[in-house]
Amino acid sequence: MEAVFISKLKPLLDAVAEQMALYVPKKSGEYYVYSKYDPSANKSVEFNNIRTCTTVKEFIFAVCELAAVYPEPTGPEDIKPFAVFGLKDCDLRSIEILDKVFTEEEFQDVLYVKRRENMFIISSDCFDPSESCFCNIFDGRPYAQSGFDLNVSQVRAGFIIEAGSDKGKDFIEKHSQLFTEADQSLLDERDKNRAQTQKQLEQNNAELKFDATIKEIMENGQDSAVFDVEAEECVECQACTRICPTCHCFYLYDTRQKDYFTKMKMWDSCMRVGYAEVAGGANPHKILGDRIKHRLMHKFVYFLDRYGIDMCVGCGRCIETCAGGIDQRTILKKLSEEFKSKGKTKSKVAK
Amino acid sequence: MSQNPYQPINGEIVDIIDESPTIKTFVVVPEEKFKFETGQFVELTLPGEGEAPFTPSSPPGQTEKMEITIMEAGRVTALLHQCKKGQKVGIRGPFGNGYPIDDFVGKEIYIVGGGVGLAPIRSLFLTLVDRIKDFKSVVCRFGARTPDDFIYKNTLFGSWQKIAGVNMKLTVDEANGQWKDNVGVVTTILAPDDVKIKNAVVVVCGPPIMMKFTTLKLLEFGFVAKDIYLSMEKNMSCGIGKCGHCMIGKYYVCKDGPVFTYKQIKQYPDIWD
Numbered sequence: 001m002e003a004v005f006i007s008k009l010k011p012l013l014d015a016v017a018e019q020m021a022l023y024v025p026k027k028s029g030e031y032y033v034y035s036k037y038d039p040s041a042n043k044s045v046e047f048n049n050i051r052t053c054t055t056v057k058e059f060i061f062a063v064c065e066l067a068a069v070y071p072e073p074t075g076p077e078d079i080k081p082f083a084v085f086g087l088k089d090c091d092l093r094s095i096e097i098l099d100k101v102f103t104e105e106e107f108q109d110v111l112y113v114k115r116r117e118n119m120f121i122i123s124s125d126c127f128d129p130s131e132s133c134f135c136n137i138f139d140g141r142p143y144a145q146s147g148f149d150l151n152v153s154q155v156r157a158g159f160i161i162e163a164g165s166d167k168g169k170d171f172i173e174k175h176s177q178l179f180t181e182a183d184q185s186l187l188d189e190r191d192k193n194r195a196q197t198q199k200q201l202e203q204n205n206a207e208l209k210f211d212a213t214i215k216e217i218m219e220n221g222q223d224s225a226v227f228d229v230e231a232e233e234c235v236e237c238q239a240c241t242r243i244c245p246t247c248h249c250f251y252l253y254d255t256r257q258k259d260y261f262t263k264m265k266m267w268d269s270c271m272r273v274g275y276a277e278v279a280g281g282a283n284p285h286k287i288l289g290d291r292i293k294h295r296l297m298h299k300f301v302y303f304l305d306r307y308g309i310d311m312c313v314g315c316g317r318c319i320e321t322c323a324g325g326i327d328q329r330t331i332l333k334k335l336s337e338e339f340k341s342k343g344k345t346k347s348k349v350a351k
Numbered sequence: 352m353s354q355n356p357y358q359p360i361n362g363e364i365v366d367i368i369d370e371s372p373t374i375k376t377f378v379v380v381p382e383e384k385f386k387f388e389t390g391q392f393v394e395l396t397l398p399g400e401g402e403a404p405f406t407p408s409s410p411p412g413q414t415e416k417m418e419i420t421i422m423e424a425g426r427v428t429a430l431l432h433q434c435k436k437g438q439k440v441g442i443r444g445p446f447g448n449g450y451p452i453d454d455f456v457g458k459e460i461y462i463v464g465g466g467v468g469l470a471p472i473r474s475l476f477l478t479l480v481d482r483i484k485d486f487k488s489v490v491c492r493f494g495a496r497t498p499d500d501f502i503y504k505n506t507l508f509g510s511w512q513k514i515a516g517v518n519m520k521l522t523v524d525e526a527n528g529q530w531k532d533n534v535g536v537v538t539t540i541l542a543p544d545d546v547k548i549k550n551a552v553v554v555v556c557g558p559p560i561m562m563k564f565t566t567l568k569l570l571e572f573g574f575v576a577k578d579i580y581l582s583m584e585k586n587m588s589c590g591i592g593k594c595g596h597c598m599i600g601k602y603y604v605c606k607d608g609p610v611f612t613y614k615q616i617k618q619y620p621d622i623w624d
């Protein structure tokens with residue numbers, strides 16, 4: 001399927017909303033958050049130049065949900081098709097990460113799988129990377145690479161729409177009256193935009209260069225004082241893990257209803273002090289610095305070992321949200337420097 | 352598999368045995384056939400209250416009812432201790448990897464246990480005893496705080512000691528009037544010639560501090576890390592390698608354990624915490 005062109009977003013989104021619930025970004029202060037699209041509202045639709053504040057995980061891994069009913073089980077909640085517009089490449093890659101965990105052959109999270117099957121993803125290109133975006137370090141791009149149904153690229157005259165899946169192709173074919181061909185000059189304009197944003201990202205992160213892989217840097221930095229030093233700034237609000245599109249810790253708890261019981265599944269955070277504590281009181285992560293270290297080790301070492309990808313997409317949300325001003329990039333940089341000087345001392349000794 | 356992994360199967364507590372002042376064994380009959388391997392764990396739900404992880408203390412061969420020995424340690428276990436016969440429960444699992452018994456064939460099996468750690472060991476012990484001819488010997492070294500704190504007293508002080516092929520020694524931290532055996536922590540009854548180290552595997556289960564010092568002692572004796580099997584207790588919740596609560600380094604204890612060789616986990620400094 002070739003790319004097609006549409007001059008305004010509204011007809012496209014109206015067509016989607018005719019078929020299913022559609023969620024679109026809406027500006028709130030300086031950030032975008034999601035809200036349900038209302039076709040009857042006569043407002044022009046906002047094209048988010050940058051990732052939203054809240055993340056895509058909320059659509060597929062709910063903050064709190066019913067995991068099971070007992071003693072008489074009921075079938076999983078009926079999930080209807082829904083669409084999300086304005087997801088960026090970092091969001092798509094965070095979905096890929098969550099998929100690894102929740103759709104694993106051995107134990108599938110039934111609700112998650114159903115939501116994923118029913119989700120129609122309309123991604124879009126980034127224009128205005130934030131100072132905190134460092135997706136390029138993780139091979140992210142300011143435009144969708146894969147994992148979308150439709151992608152929207154803004155150009156001066158309107159929008160280029162591209163299908164990334166069979167569902168997306170079907171949609172374009174069924175609604176061909178909405179679109180015209182996207183000619184080469186439009187595609188060239190899009191490619192130029194993309195290259196320019198990519199360049200801007202690279203410039204923003206020019207300082208963030210490592211001589212070794214992040215995994216090596218983390219593994220070698222386990223005895224570093226940096227975690228305890230950073231912990232002094234941390235107020236243990238857990239915002240970094242809640243806002244992270246890839247963090248997926250949760251806990252199960254039970255409730256008593258009138259004539260049945262439920263098992264609920266709710267987000268949790270490895271930054272919480274009692275997170276790893278056992279009933280007997282033992283707690284391997286009593287110390288805040290150890291929890292910060294564990295969070296990063298999970299992201300850059302353990303998850304990578306298990307699933308073959310980093311558990312961070314470099315979206316920078318944790319950086320923007322942190323009340324203590326903790327910046328993961330600074331931690332990595334410090335560890336990288338320590339790694340370098342350690343390497344040097346070692347080679348000196350070897351001589 | 353598209354079953355809901357969070358859905359418990361229904362069961363009922365049909366008997367409760369007082370084992371020690373703080374430990375009880377609950378005999379649970381699941382409504383559906385429930386298969387597990389010795390050393391695997393289950394999540395036991397007290398309806399409406401919560402669930403907690405336990406390794407059954409009955410052998411897998413005993414299919415009609417399952418025994419779960421529980422020490423009162425936290426909120427859910429305290430509530431379980433107040434339960435009466437007939438209490439409905441939920442069971443999820445079994446989860447994780449148990450003891451690789453088939454790899455033990457032809458070897459001496461050296462089992463070191465302490466406190467409520469004897470619960471998983473009982474399941475293992477009964478499983479081994481059932482096919483005792485497959486193993487060179489089963490050498491047990493068990494400890495408890497006081498003689499009263501030993502669980503499974505009847506069999507432990509009686510029939511288990513008489514099984515051919517089993518060699519058992521017990522110790523307590525603090526003796527009382529009748530106690531004739533050793534006094535001291537469990538490491539005081541471990542000796543380098545208890546088993547032939549080259550052809551033996553060790554299974555250790557007990558409180559973290561006991562596992563730590565036992566492991567160190569075993570290494571001192573010349574055991575290699577891959578022959579030491581540890582049963583790890585962590586804050587398990589989901590049981591299926593997703594919620595993150597049970598992580599030791601890269602491992603999910605619920606999925607990759609709860610039984611690990613020391614070799615697998617020795618790189619992580621926090622395993623004993």
Ligand code: SF4
Binds near residue numbers: 236238240241271325
């Ligand atoms: S957002 Fe910052 S202050 Fe809050 S828990 Fe995370 S690191 Fe600590």
Ligand code: SF4
Binds near residue numbers: 312
């Ligand atoms: S760790 Fe931070 S930068 Fe990485 S994906 Fe999570 S929120 Fe984004």
Ligand code: FES
Binds near residue numbers: 595
């Ligand atoms: S108990 Fe949830 S990941 Fe292990």
